[in-house]
Amino acid sequence: MKCSQCDTPALYHLVEGEHRVALCLACYSKVAAIKQQEFDNNARLMNFALEHMDAAIGFGPATPRFPIGLPSVIVEGMKLNNIHVTNSIVGTINTGSIGSIDQSISALRQFGEQDIAESLKVLSETVLRSQDLTREQVNSIVESLSVISREAASPPEKRQSSVALTLLEKAEKYTSMANDISGICSQHWPVLVSFFQVATGA
Numbered sequence: 001m002k003c004s005q006c007d008t009p010a011l012y013h014l015v016e017g018e019h020r021v022a023l024c025l026a027c028y029s030k031v032a033a034i035k036q037q038e039f040d041n042n043a044r045l046m047n048f049a050l051e052h053m054d055a056a057i058g059f060g061p062a063t064p065r066f067p068i069g070l071p072s073v074i075v076e077g078m079k080l081n082n083i084h085v086t087n088s089i090v091g092t093i094n095t096g097s098i099g100s101i102d103q104s105i106s107a108l109r110q111f112g113e114q115d116i117a118e119s120l121k122v123l124s125e126t127v128l129r130s131q132d133l134t135r136e137q138v139n140s141i142v143e144s145l146s147v148i149s150r151e152a153a154s155p156p157e158k159r160q161s162s163v164a165l166t167l168l169e170k171a172e173k174y175t176s177m178a179n180d181i182s183g184i185c186s187q188h189w190p191v192l193v194s195f196f197q198v199a200t201g202a
């Protein structure tokens with residue numbers, strides 16, 4: 001059966017009153033996101049009302065509140081665990097690359113490579129919010145970072161360090177010319193460069 005909203009095969013049935021609507025995974029996840037938002041909005045209103053009651057009473061323990069999840073940034077269905085960006089920034093850039101950087105950072109943290117993971121995180125976030133870089137430069141650096149982070153997270157015997165070092169050199173040049181981020185980036189590129197230099201024995 002086809003999804004009622006697009007040409008993808010349906011995986012879910014949504015029951016709305018008397019209607020059963022067939023939906024694919026992507027379309028269903030949009031519905032689920034809307035439902036979650038509605039729930040969060042209602043919970044906020046209830047919490048606000050409870051605050052009012054507590055303020056009017058003025059004594060006793062506070063009335064319990066509904067926990068409301070912080071909205072997380074979803075990049076094409078992927079949840080980012082390390083890189084903090086807003087959807088407005090992400091909209092215009094290569095989201096697949098951001099997702100893969102984020103996954104490599106998670107892997108590096110698991111391997112105990114905290115310094116590399118942190119530098120990759122800071123560089124990604126910094127580049128994404130730069131106003132002085134052009135969109136093309138941001139995309140180019142983000143794509144480079146996705147390759148660099150993947151190589152960093154690869155086992156040492158498979159790591160293509162010279163590829164990473166070439167990309168690092170190019171990315172470093174771009175950020176050194178962007179006034180709003182050159183300072184912070186110049187603290188983090190060397191961490192990555194020395195990581196790969198050690199690997200090549202350069």
Ligand SMILES: [Zn+2]
Pocket residue numbers: 003004005006007008023024025026027028
């Ligand atoms: Zn669909």
